Amino acid sequence: MNQSIRVVKACFLKELRVWQRNPRKLMLVILLPLMFFMGFSLLMGGVYYGTGVDTALIVEEQNPGLYTNGLIEILQESDPIPPRLNPIPMDAETADALFQSGDILLVITIPDGFEEALLTNGTTSIHIQVANIHEDLTKNLRMPVIRKIDIFYQTYLLNDSLVDFEVETLRPFSPPRLGYMAWTIAIYSIMFSAIFAGGSAMTQEFEQKTMDELTLSNQPPQYIYIGKILSGVVISFIAPPILFALSYLMFGIWPLGDLLTFLLLSSLLSMFCSGIGIIAGAILRNSVFVVPVAALGGIFYWIVGGGIAPLELVGSSFGAFNEYLPVANVYRSLIRMFIDGSYSWLTVDAAVIGIFALTFVIISPLAAHRASQVNYGQKIQSLRNRRQRN
Amino acid sequence: MLREIVAIVKKDLKQAKRDPRFLGPSLIIPLVFLLVYTIMWNSVGGGESFACGLVVIDTSPEANDMANIIENMVSTTNHTWFNVERYDIATANELYQGGSLIAYIVIPTGFGDNITSEQNATVVMYINNANDDIVKNYVHRLEAAVLLFNQGAVYPEFNQSSAPISIEESYSNTTTPSNLSYMAAVTILLSLITCALASQAMQTATEFETGAIHDTLNSPTPRAALVLGRTIAAIPRSLSSSLILIPFISLGMNVFPIGNLIILLGIMILSILALVPIGEIIGLKIRKREQSLLAGVLLSIIGFIAGGGMAPISLSPAAIRAVVGIIPITHSLSLWARVFFLDTTLGLVTSSLFLFCTWLVMSAVAVHLMKKEVERS
Numbered sequence: 001m002n003q004s005i006r007v008v009k010a011c012f013l014k015e016l017r018v019w020q021r022n023p024r025k026l027m028l029v030i031l032l033p034l035m036f037f038m039g040f041s042l043l044m045g046g047v048y049y050g051t052g053v054d055t056a057l058i059v060e061e062q063n064p065g066l067y068t069n070g071l072i073e074i075l076q077e078s079d080p081i082p083p084r085l086n087p088i089p090m091d092a093e094t095a096d097a098l099f100q101s102g103d104i105l106l107v108i109t110i111p112d113g114f115e116e117a118l119l120t121n122g123t124t125s126i127h128i129q130v131a132n133i134h135e136d137l138t139k140n141l142r143m144p145v146i147r148k149i150d151i152f153y154q155t156y157l158l159n160d161s162l163v164d165f166e167v168e169t170l171r172p173f174s175p176p177r178l179g180y181m182a183w184t185i186a187i188y189s190i191m192f193s194a195i196f197a198g199g200s201a202m203t204q205e206f207e208q209k210t211m212d213e214l215t216l217s218n219q220p221p222q223y224i225y226i227g228k229i230l231s232g233v234v235i236s237f238i239a240p241p242i243l244f245a246l247s248y249l250m251f252g253i254w255p256l257g258d259l260l261t262f263l264l265l266s267s268l269l270s271m272f273c274s275g276i277g278i279i280a281g282a283i284l285r286n287s288v289f290v291v292p293v294a295a296l297g298g299i300f301y302w303i304v305g306g307g308i309a310p311l312e313l314v315g316s317s318f319g320a321f322n323e324y325l326p327v328a329n330v331y332r333s334l335i336r337m338f339i340d341g342s343y344s345w346l347t348v349d350a351a352v353i354g355i356f357a358l359t360f361v362i363i364s365p366l367a368a369h370r371a372s373q374v375n376y377g378q379k380i381q382s383l384r385n386r387r388q389r390n
Numbered sequence: 391m392l393r394e395i396v397a398i399v400k401k402d403l404k405q406a407k408r409d410p411r412f413l414g415p416s417l418i419i420p421l422v423f424l425l426v427y428t429i430m431w432n433s434v435g436g437g438e439s440f441a442c443g444l445v446v447i448d449t450s451p452e453a454n455d456m457a458n459i460i461e462n463m464v465s466t467t468n469h470t471w472f473n474v475e476r477y478d479i480a481t482a483n484e485l486y487q488g489g490s491l492i493a494y495i496v497i498p499t500g501f502g503d504n505i506t507s508e509q510n511a512t513v514v515m516y517i518n519n520a521n522d523d524i525v526k527n528y529v530h531r532l533e534a535a536v537l538l539f540n541q542g543a544v545y546p547e548f549n550q551s552s553a554p555i556s557i558e559e560s561y562s563n564t565t566t567p568s569n570l571s572y573m574a575a576v577t578i579l580l581s582l583i584t585c586a587l588a589s590q591a592m593q594t595a596t597e598f599e600t601g602a603i604h605d606t607l608n609s610p611t612p613r614a615a616l617v618l619g620r621t622i623a624a625i626p627r628s629l630s631s632s633l634i635l636i637p638f639i640s641l642g643m644n645v646f647p648i649g650n651l652i653i654l655l656g657i658m659i660l661s662i663l664a665l666v667p668i669g670e671i672i673g674l675k676i677r678k679r680e681q682s683l684l685a686g687v688l689l690s691i692i693g694f695i696a697g698g699g700m701a702p703i704s705l706s707p708a709a710i711r712a713v714v715g716i717i718p719i720t721h722s723l724s725l726w727a728r729v730f731f732l733d734t735t736l737g738l739v740t741s742s743l744f745l746f747c748t749w750l751v752m753s754a755v756a757v758h759l760m761k762k763e764v765e766r767s
Contacts, residue, residue: 039693
């Protein structure tokens with residue numbers, strides 16, 4: 001076997017053995033994306049699941065009839081569009097106390113004279129109190145009420161509801177948002193694990209003071225670093241199958257597309273990220289900084305790459321900016337493949353990430369080798385000392 | 391015992407001064423979160439303006455009224471609900487099918503005629519239903535526009551007074567904190583949370599790696615004094631990270647607290663008290679600096695996201711809130727967000743008590759783990 005391949009293989013196997021000896025560290029790499037997904041499920045799941053938003057319903061109308069009862073019925077009806085309301089009838093005093101203490105966020109009051117006004121073609125109003133503690137939350141509280149009133153118009157006030165609307169969706173099935181996020185977090189996990197594994201493979205050499213042994217081992221350093229990059233690629237593929245399985249178990253959905261395309265794009269992404277990881281590890285030399293860099297670099301690109309919601313939501317300017325980022329390219333193609341099973345941008349996106357991955361596999365070992373020979377922390381310290389002396 | 395506590399506090403503070411790297415994660419994490427959020431929400435027009443195409447085929451005044459409502463109706467933070475771009479039907483459809491346009495609304499021919507002849511007129515929305523959240527957001531917005539039209543509340547006044555049923559709204563706060571303001575406010579606390587948790591975990595693990603922990607644990611100092619001293623030392627250490635961020639965030643993002651500053655400081659101290667012993671436990675159990683840090687960062691980020699750091703969790707069902715309520719970060723965030731944006735002392739007792747009890751329980755666990763460590767060594 002060629003000597004260079006032997007070095008790459010030896011270093012690759014050594015790094016995998018290090019991971020095998022550190023099951024706790026490996027567990028953390030798997031757990032971070034999983035807990036990230038669980039965190040988002042807990043944060044956002046409430047809007048989609050459960051009995052609905054507890055809403056204080058105050059009925060001041062003394063003579064409820066067709067309209068009042070109809071409105072109450074509509075408010076209580078289950079709605080396919082979340083968030084659902086869960087109206088709890090109560091008196092005004094209790095509702096106010098609960099609203100002031102923050103235990104209830106929405107109060108709907110049907111005033112006295114509501115029935116009479118509608119019977120006599122007069123005008124009336126319903127009063128809603130909203131805890132506007134956050135822009136998005138306020139929207140999610142107000143919009144279901146607006147929707148219910150619109151349904152009331154379309155059902156009971158036909159003469160006053162001449163306009164209605166129809167919705168045509170692009171595909172027959174809308175994937176659940178959390179299922180969508182499980183798929184995109186799988187891409188995040190590849191990115192995070194690759195940066196972390198690459199970075200960690202470098203920082204451990206500095207922290208265990210074995211860097212000099214590596215440098216003086218008489219083996220070409222670039223092949224040692226390529227071995228480290230490849231180990232990062234392997235580690236990065238541990239969490240995604242678990243995330244896909246979770247999304248299937250929780251929501252009964254499986255991403256569309258084929259495994260080969262997924263492996264092609266994600267392994268190129270992983271190579272690119274692992275390359276970044278070893279450069280970061282060589283510069284930072286300290287796991288204290290590599291962990292947040294990997295976790296947050298991954299989150300950053302997860303969000304701007306369309307992990308929370310498709311980028312089309314934000315309009316063309318942001319999309320154009322993103323088109324030049326290799327990570328966003330992978331997100332775009334994989335998201336399209338997962339949802340539609342289509343490959344419209346695959347060639348362009350695979351080419352972009354391919355160029356970056358190849359470049360980083362070549363450049364990273366050289367850059368990491370250079371960076372490992374310069375102690376930036378010490379340089380900064382000596383600069384500080386010199387300034388103090390002056 | 392007091393003298394010993396003071397000595398431990400002094401030692402820990404000296405150590406923090408010598409090696410300020412503990413600030414790294416507690417500054418990097420909140421700033422990156424804030425950066426990501428700023429990019430994301432600024433690009434979507436403040437969080438509520440969703441990109442949408444509009445095709446107005448009908449030329450009647452009614453169609454014009456409907457188009458004006460769609461283009462100009464605003465959220466509570468005065469952002470238009472839709473970020474509308476007008477297209478002809480062929481272009482809109484081409485962009486939509488190609489994936490460049492996520493949704494578009496068509497006001498068809500005969501829309502105005504139908505209304506003047508008192509027949510039903512229908513607006514059609516085409517949505518790329520990549521997930522159900524997109525469908526929810528677009529349907530809600532269009533529904534609001536349709537209701538406004540039916541109420542006769544047209545642009546520019548949006549006056550509902552002649553509608554059979556109008557909606558009168560009142561709010562708990564005078565202004566609605568935007569998604570960005572909320573994020574900026576809780577970022578200050580995120581820095582403190584990360585510093586309290588991750589830096590304590592890292593410090594304890596570092597003492598394991600250097601072997602210093604055994605000297606400390608085997609000294610005649612009571613273990614309760616050790617835990618207490620380390621917790622007290624973590625208060626200025628954790629506050630320092632927030633103090634670095636506060637001017638940057640307040641001035642840079644124009645976000646200032648509305649509630650009482652002393653209560654906010656109290657919430658910070660309570661949060662530190664509850665989280666530092668957890669960091670201590672992480673360090674005592676994991677013993678390796680890198681892994682302790684990773685675990686500390688992981689717990690901070692996940693606790694922050696699940697506990698309502700990116701948006702309040704108030705809409706979640708009680709069962710989910712109960713699960714998330716086990717994490718002290720959830721209580722810290724709920725107290726912080728409430729007092730930051732509202733000058734109130736109501737609704738603070740339960741979470742404050744929870745944080746206080748967490749401090750006591752977790753300190754007891756840390757003392758127990760230290761005892762076991764001494765026995766083992």
